[in-house]
Amino acid sequence: MRPTAKDLAEAAGLSLATVDRVLNERPNVSPKAAKKVAEAIERIGFIRNPAAVALARNKTYRFRFVVPASGDQYLDELISRVGEAKEALRAESTDVEAAQIPMSDPHHVAKYLSAIDCEAVDGVAVMAPESPQVRDALMRLVERGVKVVQFLSGQERMQSADYVGVDNFAAGATAGKIAGRFIGARPGKIMVVAETMMALDSIQRRLGFDSIINAQFPHLQSLPSLETYADEKRAGLVIGRTLHHNPDTVAVYVLSSEARVPLTAVWNAQGGRPLTVVAHERTPFSEQALIDERIDAVIAQDPGHAVRSALRIMRARSDHREPLASQERIRIEVLLKENLQVE
Amino acid sequence: MRPTAKDLAEAAGLSLATVDRVLNERPNVSPKAAKKVAEAIERIGFIRNPAAVALARNKTYRFRFVVPASGDQYLDELISRVGEAKEALRAESTDVEAAQIPMSDPHHVAKYLSAIDCEAVDGVAVMAPESPQVRDALMRLVERGVKVVQFLSGQERMQSADYVGVDNFAAGATAGKIAGRFIGARPGKIMVVAETMMALDSIQRRLGFDSIINAQFPHLQSLPSLETYADEKRAGLVIGRTLHHNPDTVAVYVLSSEARVPLTAVWNAQGGRPLTVVAHERTPFSEQALIDERIDAVIAQDPGHAVRSALRIMRARSDHREPLASQERIRIEVLLKENLQVE
DNA sequence: GTCATATTGAGGTGCGCACCTCAATGCAAG
DNA sequence: CTTGCATTGAGGTGCGCACCTCAATATGAC
Numbered sequence: 001m002r003p004t005a006k007d008l009a010e011a012a013g014l015s016l017a018t019v020d021r022v023l024n025e026r027p028n029v030s031p032k033a034a035k036k037v038a039e040a041i042e043r044i045g046f047i048r049n050p051a052a053v054a055l056a057r058n059k060t061y062r063f064r065f066v067v068p069a070s071g072d073q074y075l076d077e078l079i080s081r082v083g084e085a086k087e088a089l090r091a092e093s094t095d096v097e098a099a100q101i102p103m104s105d106p107h108h109v110a111k112y113l114s115a116i117d118c119e120a121v122d123g124v125a126v127m128a129p130e131s132p133q134v135r136d137a138l139m140r141l142v143e144r145g146v147k148v149v150q151f152l153s154g155q156e157r158m159q160s161a162d163y164v165g166v167d168n169f170a171a172g173a174t175a176g177k178i179a180g181r182f183i184g185a186r187p188g189k190i191m192v193v194a195e196t197m198m199a200l201d202s203i204q205r206r207l208g209f210d211s212i213i214n215a216q217f218p219h220l221q222s223l224p225s226l227e228t229y230a231d232e233k234r235a236g237l238v239i240g241r242t243l244h245h246n247p248d249t250v251a252v253y254v255l256s257s258e259a260r261v262p263l264t265a266v267w268n269a270q271g272g273r274p275l276t277v278v279a280h281e282r283t284p285f286s287e288q289a290l291i292d293e294r295i296d297a298v299i300a301q302d303p304g305h306a307v308r309s310a311l312r313i314m315r316a317r318s319d320h321r322e323p324l325a326s327q328e329r330i331r332i333e334v335l336l337k338e339n340l341q342v343e
Numbered sequence: 344m345r346p347t348a349k350d351l352a353e354a355a356g357l358s359l360a361t362v363d364r365v366l367n368e369r370p371n372v373s374p375k376a377a378k379k380v381a382e383a384i385e386r387i388g389f390i391r392n393p394a395a396v397a398l399a400r401n402k403t404y405r406f407r408f409v410v411p412a413s414g415d416q417y418l419d420e421l422i423s424r425v426g427e428a429k430e431a432l433r434a435e436s437t438d439v440e441a442a443q444i445p446m447s448d449p450h451h452v453a454k455y456l457s458a459i460d461c462e463a464v465d466g467v468a469v470m471a472p473e474s475p476q477v478r479d480a481l482m483r484l485v486e487r488g489v490k491v492v493q494f495l496s497g498q499e500r501m502q503s504a505d506y507v508g509v510d511n512f513a514a515g516a517t518a519g520k521i522a523g524r525f526i527g528a529r530p531g532k533i534m535v536v537a538e539t540m541m542a543l544d545s546i547q548r549r550l551g552f553d554s555i556i557n558a559q560f561p562h563l564q565s566l567p568s569l570e571t572y573a574d575e576k577r578a579g580l581v582i583g584r585t586l587h588h589n590p591d592t593v594a595v596y597v598l599s600s601e602a603r604v605p606l607t608a609v610w611n612a613q614g615g616r617p618l619t620v621v622a623h624e625r626t627p628f629s630e631q632a633l634i635d636e637r638i639d640a641v642i643a644q645d646p647g648h649a650v651r652s653a654l655r656i657m658r659a660r661s662d663h664r665e666p667l668a669s670q671e672r673i674r675i676e677v678l679l680k681e682n683l684q685v686e
Numbered sequence: 687g688t689c690a691t692a693t694t695g696a697g698g699t700g701c702g703c704a705c706c707t708c709a710a711t712g713c714a715a716g
Numbered sequence: 717c718t719t720g721c722a723t724t725g726a727g728g729t730g731c732g733c734a735c736c737t738c739a740a741t742a743t744g745a746c
Contacts, residue, residue, distance in 0.1 A: 347701095347702060347703085348702070348703065349702085363703080363704070363705080366703090366704090367703095367704070367705085369705090391702085391703080392701085392702050392703070394701090394702080394703095395701070395702035395703040395704090396702080396703060396704075397703095398701090398702080398703075398704095399702075399703040399704040399705080400703085400704065400705095401704090
């Protein structure tokens with residue numbers, strides 16, 4: 001039989017009450033007693049029964065995902081994954097919700113974060129662009145005891161918060177390697193398109209991409225980043241112009257998760273030229289384009305995994321446990337038509 | 344407050360005892376009562392508290408991984424992942440163990456499986472080559488109430504068991520696409536090497552690989568599969584001979600997870616020719632070779648995920664719950680030097 | 687020594703459920 | 717009507733722990 005707290009008390013030569021104080025880090029415990037308990041735990045291999053703990057505490061966890069309001073397909077997917085997790089975790093008495101808020105104004109985001117009632121929320125996973133105001137707001141949340149996860153976004157990493165997402169430099173490098181190898185020996189230019197280059201993740205992906213192209217594919221040249229600002233007309237204009245001025249364009253790399261606008265513009269303007277196309281994130285659009293062989297490869301991070309990972313981390317932190325690093329690393333996936341695994 | 348079984352009894356107009364009988368599928372319940380309970384569950388949104396259930400049942404789960412005894416690096420990795428899971432699940436009162444048994448003789452495997460005491464084990468995840476004897480033994484295990492998972496292996500899928508692993512045809516196709524695109528326009532031959540072509544997964548990968556090469560890369564020709572039988576000398580011989588007879592070989596595809604023997608033979612014999620190399624499974628060897636740029640791409644299925652997935656499935660089945668399909672699909676990963684994410 | 691404070695012990699309650707027993711009801715066949 | 721069986725109800729116990737109270741002891745300062 002597995003040892004219980006009672007066995008532990010006996011082994012430590014202390015009363016259940018004292019053992020309880022040690023286990024739950026309550027005050028009025030002498031260092032001597034704490035040590036005796038720690039030793040006894042080692043000696044008899046005591047492990048708290050998580051079910052009993054959960055039952056006795058009878059606590060409900062409250063976690064919130066804070067994501068941009070703009071409705072691109074990747075975000076839609078993300079939201080639906082959060083909903084899935086919400087359902088799955090109802091049994092475990094943990095409330096999961098997603099708050100979609102406009103991200104254009106950092107002050108607004110910061111205000112939203114500051115207004116979070118830290119009594120009503122145990123953890124928040126925040127997907128927001130880098131900005132000092134947001135960083136400050138996150139710091140204050142941490143100080144108020146809320147477990148914060150920097151979620152899939154190009155914020156500078158805080159050391160008082162966990163990060164869930166891929167290394168965007170490596171993701172860009174992966175895109176560069178795939179693009180370079182797929183293009184083959186043919187020299188030419190690579191068009192790089194982003195929704196905006198203000199986002200830190202776009203910058204990092206671009207740096208990673210260029211590092212590989214420059215080092216390993218000297219016959220290729222990646223053009224300056226085009227920005228669409230999510231505006232179809234503008235996208236059509238700048239992309240059309242770039243393709244016109246660079247008839248030796250052999251590939252397109254879309255940095256942002258929203259690939260529909262830029263790629264539609266590309267296909268409208270390309271005039272039958274065969275282009276190697278690499279984009280980011282699996283969406284209904286990119287999935288279909290992979291199947292139709294209009295995109296060659298997609299570099300992705302699984303939103304379902306990201307959501308579950310963020311939740312596991314927030315849960316662990318709430319319980320003062322260390323999350324299992326090996327399980328929580330989000331991988332940089334390379335998706336081709338062949339390994340899409342649509343069911 | 345979340346409704347308890349007591350609330351449910353009240354809502355159903357029945358006693359706690361009857362509700363308990365319904366919830367735990369005990370005998371002596373009229374269909375009428377069962378229906379009343381089901382309705383009440385819907386109406387008040389009752390969910391059993393898993394912590395309370397676990398505590399009251401106070402059951403320990405016993406799951407066993409049955410894997411080949413031969414110690415290639417992928418298996419070592421797998422075993423160590425099982426050990427990791429064992430540690431992580433000690434808290435949840437579930438025992439996890441790995442049994443390594445020789446797989447060369449199907450009768451022996453079948454005998455081992457038949458000898459499993461179904462009172463002492465709740466679930467087994469079996470990684471064994473396809474054979475009628477093994478299939479029968481698995482069927483009998485299922486009939487005796489053991490939850491069976493077909494694990495990472497090329498067995499024909501049983502419908503009374505779950506499968507954890509990738510679609511090997513798709514994995515082969517992915518390898519084919521990567522190889523074809525990485526080779527580029529240069530025509531030539533592709534050498535295909537396996538430890539043995541007796542294994543169903545090797546056959547499926549080969550079929551997937553060829554389907555892509557034949558359809559999309561007509562300038563490439565994949566050679567008949569070479570078999571090493573895990574014998575270095577034999578590998579050196581057949582590989583050297585093949586390379587000698589096919590000076591226009593441009594790529595090597597290693598079907599098996601054990602890539603060290605065949606690739607060492609290739610590198611010994613290749614004589615400076617630049618070859619595109621695609622292999623399966625992440626191992627210390629393949630990882631290092633990716634970093635050294637001696638392998639171009641690795642098609643992998645994460646053993647850690649596979650282990651955790653198998654455990655979640657066996658756990659769900661033991662609790663008469665349906666596993667969440669969306670979370671349990673093992674992905675076909677494409678690993679390059681750039682997205683290895685060594686920490 | 688006395689007092690104040692820190693530390694420990696004993697014991698109880700309840701979390702939500704599974705599992706058990708025993709009595710009480712219903713219902714049908716005879 | 718009685719007998720037999722299926723169904724239901726009432727109630728208790730225990731799973732392992734958190735959290736609480738109150739008393740008992742230890743430790744220190746003075």
